[in-house]
Amino acid sequence: MRWNAYETGFRLTPGMRVGLLGGSFDPPHAGHLRITLEALRRFRLDRVIWLVSPGNPLKARGPAPLDDRMLAARALVDHPRIILSDFERLAGTRYTADTLAELRRSFPAVNFVWLMGADNLAQIHRWDHWRTIMDSMPVGVLARPGLRMAARASVAAGVYRKARLPGTAAGLLARSPAPAWCLVNLPMVNLSSTELRAAGHSAGAHVAKARKK
Ligand SMILES: Nc1ncnc2c1ncn2[C@@H]1O[C@H](COP(=O)(O)OP(=O)(O)OP(=O)(O)O)[C@@H](O)[C@H]1O
């Protein structure tokens, strides 16, 4: 399967520790980059793949076109260990549980870690087959301004309380058998795509500006 239209020449080799940051990235922002760099370091990952989603199944509002969001991400990120991918478009998956199953099938010897902000830990119990996600892959959670408490009090944190690694053991997460999750604190960046869109910064506007140059 030709599964990455935007990133040529990257290889995932057996034994690699690879973080997966799924998101709308509508538009991508410095908060995404900050948590990615922090995840690479704290979870001792070899790579992080941004899975730029065709559309969050829980969001009624459709995002900007995927190509615009990929281009905007490319303009923001230039790092040898960060891969940008439209895997979900190419694999035809929409729900995270399906995407992760497909990735595991394609790369059976890679140690994947699902990454997300604390806002998503607080609501992952609403996702399709959320327990399959938690039971099949370690999960790294990055603190997000104002959401640490909601994450700690979440359904997922309660159901999987015994599977939680302390922040001091974050470096072991990628090699821990699922279920395993770890919430790390970090210097937080108070940015969200919602606020950026409200201020007129869309992925499409970025592309239009780049074309004018
Ligand atoms: N500032 C941030 N701090 C921590 N995690 C973040 C931050 N921004 C985004 N994330 C996480 O990155 C992933 C992708 O985020 P997403 O593309 O939805 O951006 P967003 O800013 O949350 O967008 P929106 O406001 O439209 O929901 C999610 O897991 C989200 O929790």
Ligand SMILES: O=C(O)c1ccc[n+]([C@@H]2O[C@H](COP(=O)([O-])O)[C@@H](O)[C@H]2O)c1
């Ligand atoms: O699989 C689901 O049911 C599901 C529900 C909501 C969100 N997700 C995924 O969570 C990631 C973050 O979504 P978003 O829109 O908050 O950036 C992205 O990869 C989505 O596909 C997945």
